[in-house]
Amino acid sequence: MTATTDKPHLTREHSLDLLARMIRIRRFEDKSAELYTQEKIRGFLHLYDGEEAVAVGVIPVLGESDRIVATYREHGHALARGVPMGEVLAEMYGKQEGCCLGRGGSMHLFDSARNFYGGNAIVGGGLPLAVGLGLADRMRRENHVTACFFGEGAVAEGEFHESLNLAALWSLPVLFVCENNLYAMGTALALTESETDIQRKAACYRIAAEAVDGMDVVAVEAAARRAVRAVRETGKPYFLECRTYRLRAHSMFDAQLYRDNAEVESWRRREPILRFSEWLKANHMVHAEEIARIENAVADEIEQAVAFAEAGTWEPVETMTRYVCAEKQHE
Amino acid sequence: MNEMRDAATQTSERANAVETTYREAVREAIRDALRRDDRVFLMGEDVGRYGGCYAVSKGLLAEFGPERIRDTPLSESGFTGAGIGAAMAGMRPIVELMTVNFSLLALDQILNSAATIRHMSGNQFGVPLVIRMATGAGRQLAAQHSHSLEGWYAHIPGIKVLAPATVEDARGMLWTALQDPDPVLIFENVMLYNMTGGLAAAAGPVEIDKAAVRRMGDDITLITYGGSLWKTLAAAEALQGDAINAEVIDLRSLRPLDNDTILASVRKTRRALIVDEGWRSGSLAAEVCARIVEGAFFELDAPIGRVCSEEVPIPYARHLEEAAIPQTSKIVAAVKAIFGKAR
C-alpha cells in the first residue's frame, strides 16, 4: 500500500485489513499475558492493549525501505511491520529461534531485514538513533522516512529535545510519533509536564505537528499519510501525537494504584477495536461471520507461534559471548 | 592487513621522517579518512567554524564543507546517538566529544546503545562508529575538564578503547578504527597535542589490537599508556643510573588488553609496575595487575606496584594538579621501592 493520497480509501477490504491487524495484536498480547502467568515469558512485559490503532494506523503507510525505531512496548509495532509472530514469541521465550536469538526478549525486538531498529528500553533513547538514521539518509540523498515511536514520558527527557532540535536544524526525514497514553508508568502527564499539549512542543523547534485521536484507526492512518507524505516531500521532520490510552497495567508488576477502575472502564468503551468494528457493523461494511473468520485465523496463527516458541531451543551457554563484537571474517 | 606497518618498519622509517605534532597527525588521519571514504564525516561541538576545541580539525571545514565537518549543538547525547544511528544505516561517522568529562552526557548512548546493539539484536545490527575525545590533566583545567575515565570505558564489552601515545598512533589508529565493524573510542591525552615526533612521509594505518614494547629491559616491566608513556620512558632512563634496566610497554589498546605482550614481558623481568592516570580504586591499573597475578603469579619476584592518580577531583592549582597525577619522580621512586632501594 503506497500513500498516493492522504485519505485512506476505506474499501471493505482495507477496513477488514485494519481490523484484522488490530485484532491480531490484541490477541497476541492476551496470549502473552497468559504465557507470562505460566512463566513462559519472564522479565518485563509491556502490553499494547488499547493502543493498537497507532501502530496499525502508521506502520503500513511506510514503505519497505523506510525505517522504524520503537520502545520496549513494541510487540504491536514488530507484528505490524511483519516480523513473523513465531519469531517474536520465541524471542519473548528467550529461545534462539527468536528474532534476536533470545538475547533481547520482549523489550528488544530487532529485525534488520525489515528495517526494524529495535526495541529500546531507555526512555527517550531511541530518538537520537532515529535522528542518525535520518541523517544517513539525508547525506546519501535517499528518500527514506524513519518513523520513531515513543511515549509521552520521553518528552521530559533531554534526548527528546536534543533530537527534535537536531532533526529540525539539519532538516532530517524523521517522523516522530508520540504515543500519548497519559501515563508514564504511574505518573500522569499533568504531574510531569508544564505544557501537557504535547504536540505544541514541536512548534518550538519549528517542526510541523498535529495531534490525532489515537483510538480511531482511520484518523491515525489519515494523519500518518499526511505526515509521511510531508516528510517525503519536504525531507523535514514531522511530529504526530496520537492520543491514546493503555488499557492494561504498565507492565506485569503494576498494581495500578494511580488510576481508578472507572477511568479505565470509560476508556474501554472507546477502545479502537470495539469502536472500529461497531462502526463497520453500523455501516454494514462487515458481518459478524467475517469478524469470526478473522478471530479464527488469528487464533491459528497464535497457536502456531506458541508451538514454534515451545519447540524452540536454548542458545548454548558456550556461545553466549558471540557477537559482543563482530566476528572476524575467515578467509 | 598488509597496509599496516609493524613497529620494525616504523623504526627504520624514522630516519627519513618529518617532524609533526600529535595534533597534526590526528588531523591528517581525519583528512585521510574523509578523502578515502565518502561515508566518513566528522561531527561534534565546534569542530567546524571554531576548528575544534583543541584545534584538531582546523581547516577541515574549508576543505570538506559543512555536511562532512558538522558543527553540532551542545547535545552530547543527541549527536552521539545520531552517530550511532548513522553508523547503523551505513555511514562511518567520527564523533568528537570535547572531553571525557562531557562524554558522560552521552554515556547512555555509548553504553546502552552503541555497546549493546550487536549482541542484543543477535548480530543483526552493528555500530561502526568512532568516537574521539580528549582526556587527561595537566592544563590546570580543574575538576570538570581533566579526568582520565578511559579505564571506565574499558570496562564495557562491545566497544574498543584506544589510547594513542605516539605521533604514529595518532596518525594511524583512526583509519583502522574506522574499518572496525564495532564502536571504537579513541582517547587523546591533552598533553600530547603539542608533542612533536618524527612521522614517516608514508605513514598510514597501524594495528590497533597489540601493545607495543617501547623500551627493552630485563629488570622490571613498566606498563602504561597515553600521556603517561613519556613520563614512564623518562623514568626508565633515570633508573638506568641506578642500574635498573626497565622495559616499557605501551598498552595502546585498553580494551581488549593485549595479555600476551604483558605476560611475556613480566615472565622475563619478573617484576611489574603499572602507571595509569586514572584513579587507583577500581582502575585499569587494577585490571592489569589482576591479569598478571592470574597469569604469572609464580614467576613474580616482587609485589606488583602501581602509580595512579591521587583519589581527588583533579585540582586547579598547578602544584596540586602535578601532585595529583603520575609523574616521572613518582614512577622512579615506586620502582626503587620495588627493588628495596630507598630514595
Ligand SMILES: Cc1ncc(C[n+]2csc(CCOP(=O)(O)OP(=O)(O)O)c2C)c(N)n1
Ligand atoms: C531513562 C529511563 N528512565 C526510566 C525508565 C523506567 N521506565 C520504564 S517505562 C517508563 C515510563 C515511560 O512512559 P512513556 O514514555 O509514557 O511510555 P509508556 O510506557 O506509557 O508507553 C519508565 C519511567 C527507563 N526505562 N528509562
